[in-house]
Amino acid sequence: MAPPWLDVLDETIGACVTHRRPDLEARLREKRAQQLDPKLRVLVVGESKQGKSQLVNALLNAPVCAVGDDITTTVPTFVQHADTPSAALVRNASARGSIFHTPTERIAVPIEQVTKQVSTAHSQDVVRAEIGIPRALLDNGLVLIDTPGVGDTRSAHTASTFATLMQADAVLLVSDATGELTSAEMTLLKKVMEACPNVTVVVTKIDLVPSWRTVVERNKALLARAGVPAKLIPVSSALRLRAAKTGDQRLNTESGFPELLACVQRDIVASADLLARRAVAVVASSAITQLVTPLREELTAHDSSRTAETISTLQEAQRRVDELRRRSARWQNVLNDEMADLISDVEYDLRDRTRKILREVDKTYDEADPAIGWDKFEQWLEDNLNEAATTNFAWLMERAEWVAAKVAKNFPVYREDLIPGSVLPDDLLEPVGKLDKPKIEPFSIPQKLFTGLRGSYGGVLMFGLVTSLAGMPLINVISLGAGALFGGKSILDESDQRLKRRQAAAKAAAQRHVDDFFVKFSKDVRDAGRHIQRSLRNHFSTLAEEFQETLLESARSAKRAIQDDQTERERRLREGRKELDKLISLYKRVQALGGPVMELSA
């Protein structure tokens, strides 16, 4: 008939499978196989140099484990029954890998050499040593496991000790009598108790210490204070080995080993079933506790991780909608400001350019005669105005593109088509009317003649009258000469005045023309600016609307997802409760096996 603990253990393993905890499952399966195995593993642990190996040797009366003054035990040594003495080193077949689940190979070595091999085998790949010797003590499946010291500087040793701990049915914790249990040893003891509750503390080397009885008393007090229900047995391996050599029974009794052996027989070998129940109870309840904890967390937590995710999606979507709103106010401001700046800048630029042209015109007609080469001038003016207009306009376009880029930068998201291709109106530049030619009166020969005659009249009369006093006739050589001089002068004067008039007229004409051009063109530029502004605004608001729609949609879908989750969560909650109840009832059954009583409430 299967023992009762087997059912409980199997059920716990089943629970681990349902809860998808392969690690716990593997651990429990290992325990199960180990409990079904008739072998009883007794682990000897302790800090380094406490006499663990010597204890094993003394228990068996055979030097199977390496002992020495420096640190000698480097790998766990398994000592079990065999009809003929034999020994083997077990090493990892693959060069790297953990202690578990790697293929291993056994190398048989002569039993006399195994201690030497173990203590010198510093190569990492030796996992353990296995020794078989014929001893009555080991006859009923007892396996003694000697382990490397805990707390040694070579941490690999400590790790392998803890790895073996999981397989132990009972533990002998070794501490020597030269000092009471240290805090490190108490920590170790508690750690051991978690994995295996059957612990006996062995105080060694009592032959060396005169006051070992006080140490034992103090240790007992320490154990009692820590609430550790462990037995404490003082022994001396040296005396035992000596007694075995000399066959001195009294010495054997003094060594304390008979009591230890009796304890091993009584508490470990004879009560294998109780041990199994206790061990299973401890392991199974720790496994169930591990299963219950996340389950309970899931039940109590208000939002499971998935809901939290959907909620965060929703929050993100809403955040982005808000962001978009905030940002669209910003980009509109940017657009308005930039365009206002742009238009005023462009207008100023245009005025500046035309003024420069006018200045040029003034300079030219301060000297030149418009009557000569007016056509050429007209051409020049037209060219210059055209150039100013084109430059100015190119500038406008450039700035407009820059504004578009700037607005795009203030836009919440980036897209390829964010910057509009063209923002310019098609019917932009209408030609300005032709330059009016100023009225230019040519100074004709009859006019010159008339002006000359009018000037010479005064001269002839003036000088004729003066010379008549000297008895000369009114018309004489002198008066005629003066008349010619006067006539010439007035012709010159007249033509100079006419030139001035022509120049003023030309300047006025040019001024008028440039003004016309400016008024017309600045209107055009302004229109173009406004057009650009309008088209940019339209472009960007369309984009913004698109974005907003996308975001709102994702927010809506997130909201829907949350609602879906709610129902899903309720279903899971119900299931979880049921699962938890099941686990708790299983836990109670485990407790009934006789493990330590731990509180586990729903």
Place this chain on the structure above:
Amino acid sequence: MTLDRVVWSMLQEALAVYRDSPRATGWLRSHVERYTEPVRIAVAGRSRIGKSTVVNALIGDEFAPSSSFVWYRNGTEPRAHVFSGPGRPHEVQVGRRGSRHHVEIGQFDRADRVVVEWPSRSLRDIVLIDTPSEASPEQVLGDADALLYLMRHVQNDDLKFLQAANDHPIARVSNVHTVAVLARADEIGAGRIDALSSAKQIARRYRRDVAVQPLCQNVVSVAGLLAVAAKTLREDEFAALRALASLGREELEDHLLSADRFAGEQFPLPMEPAVRQALLERFGIFGVRLITALIRQGFDTQVKLTGQLVQRSGLGELRDSIAIHFTERREILKARSALLALDVLFRMEPRQNARKLMADLERVVASAHDFRELRLVAALQAGRTKLPAELQTEALRLIGAEGATPLARLGFEYEADPHEQREALLDALVRWQAIAADLHAPNDQRRAAQIVVRTCEGLLLPLS
């Protein structure tokens, strides 16, 4: 100017700068005083490791262990003071309990520290501080210039303590000077007669261990009980031991199998159980075994026996280590403690007119050659700086890892005359100059070589 003088003048200057602050003045005065004192050595380790035993062995007198910091310093007559809280220390009696001296601190349940002045030749060059086992590294090293750390086998807890000690800002200038002691060497080999030699072997192994080496300057093994016994062996005890040795070897061995047997009722000699119990407590079962064996081997007078015990217990080696690593380096250890004290002061009370001193401090810490040597020793031992193996040994020797005297640095086992020293020195100097100038060598190697060259030049100065 030597480091010693530089630091001394800095202390005086700081006293002048901070003369209006009573707290700073108090702090500085205590350090000025400390500067001229012998090296302070803290003895630390886990509980029941034998700290008091080692202290007793070093003093050569037995004191009952105490639970607070106990300072032992040289004095003209035995006196003890208890420092408890603020205020003046109280003088207390030093009495006797059995074979041990006992400081009567009964009325002070919480003593900060007990200072015992004791006339002893061994305390001429050192001040020993026995620390309680629960003290933190900061507490232990706060008042000490160097550290004796006691342990059985090197365990992780011990390494953690030493690392913490070197982690602390106190260790910034240079590593804490530490000698690790494998105490209770007699227990290592389960009390066999050859336990001490195997303990020595283990100590040698730890000296080469990469985890241990950077944390201490040396590892020695000491059998504390035996060492104390060697220093305090009394006439009656010697007589009792001789009587024991007169028994047959086999017979005695049977009775020395365990402590219980030795102190038990059935004993072939007419010797009171109380006497045997007392012997056990004084020497341990191992001590009794070893001493009787030695007496049988012919060390049958007290003088001969004492000499053997001092040598075998490892006490001699421990003393040599203290001499090489602590007392010979008194100046630099003191300078280091004083610089750290100044650093603490500048941090606690920064001042405008202390700016120059702060700069001086920086400069001395960064550039004083002695500190650079110490840092190079630490770097070489921790493997931060790598040199080819034979060069590394020579570099370590030259920069004083094995002793700071010129002879030790040059590796002379005997008293070489100046001419010979000069020859050896010039040879080393030329070789190291070549390494320092080798463009193909890695940077850290060249820098290490430069320090060695500077050391050699310094050594050459008094010889030329």
